[in-house]
């Protein structure tokens with residue numbers, strides 16, 4: 001009896017080890033999602049939730065956002081190869097050394113990405129004098145609308161990922177985050193109306209990149225609350241909160257090493273440099289590639305995080 005239980009235990013251990021998908025770990029240079037996203041519900045405190053967003057049959061992923069989402073081209077057209085070329089630290093113009101999370105998610109879905117994200121983008125640039133000249137969601141959505149893309153709503157997934165640059169501007173320009181949250185929701189409402197009639201919208205947040213503040217949390221909550229209203233109006237919505245991922249890597253629970261990182265810093269020392277000088281000795285195991293910007297391995301686990309929320313946080 002004891003023997004058979006031991007065998008069963010060993011068998012189940014072997015089985016769960018097999019479920020760790022060693023191929024994925026190898027392909028991502030040993031970096032893996034070492035935490036399990038926690039799910040919540042609409043109508044309460046902000047949390048990971050998928051209220052009706054479908055992923056099967058999606059053919060097109062339309063992405064709005066900042067450098068975290070930018071594939072190096074912002075008109076929805078085909079992106080340059082996501083590889084480092086020559087001495088530039090930017091793979092095909094991306095602020096990273098490979099594909100960004102949205103490209104990974106699109107690839108996982110078997111969908112084509114139409115990327116409108118631009119580095120430095122905020123929700124509404126007029127709110128933030130210190131960001132004058134930067135892109136915003138208003139302009140990205142206007143460009144998308146002007147193209148009359150005629151996408152099938154039933155097979156198109158929209159992703160909206162702003163807040164990092166709005167939050168950083170709020171320390172200079174004052175707290176206009178409540179207005180930014182309201183205007184982000186207004187843009188989503190516009191996408192959900194004729195002629196686009198978006199049906200599936202995923203909103204993502206990482207405003208503080210590991211920092212937490214009352215004004216930042218209020219921004220996140222306002223966006224989350226707005227999604228409840230949109231859901232009540234029939235839109236399929238999901239919310240992905242990356243804060244636990246950043247906390248898990250930058251804090252001690254479980255800490256960067258548990259994810260397979262050699263450190264929690266950046267591999268390339270200066271965000272504005274145009275060459276690879278000073279590159280770290282562990283380029284494939286760095287949390288950030290350029291300062292403040294996820295490495296391609298981090299983008300991969302961000303995509304894993306998104307996939308988990310969409311699949312498991314159904315509410």
Ligand SMILES: *[C@@H]1O[C@H](CO)[C@@H](O)[C@H](O)[C@H]1NC(C)=O
Pocket residue numbers: 080081083085086
């Ligand atoms: C790398 O750069 C060269 C020269 O600019 C260019 O001809 C080539 O297409 C690039 N390769 C990739 C994969 O982007």
Ligand SMILES: *[C@@H]1O[C@H](CO)[C@@H](O)[C@H](O)[C@H]1NC(C)=O
Pocket residue numbers: 124125126127138183
């Ligand atoms: C953007 O912000 C400015 C300044 O507050 C405001 O006047 C304008 O109406 C906003 N635009 C939109 C579309 O909300």
Ligand SMILES: *[C@@H]1O[C@H](CO)[C@@H](O)[C@H](O)[C@H]1NC(C)=O
Pocket residue numbers: 270271272273
């Ligand atoms: C980064 O590089 C820019 C341009 O070379 C330089 O002006 C700046 O001082 C550098 N920043 C740091 C933190 O080294």
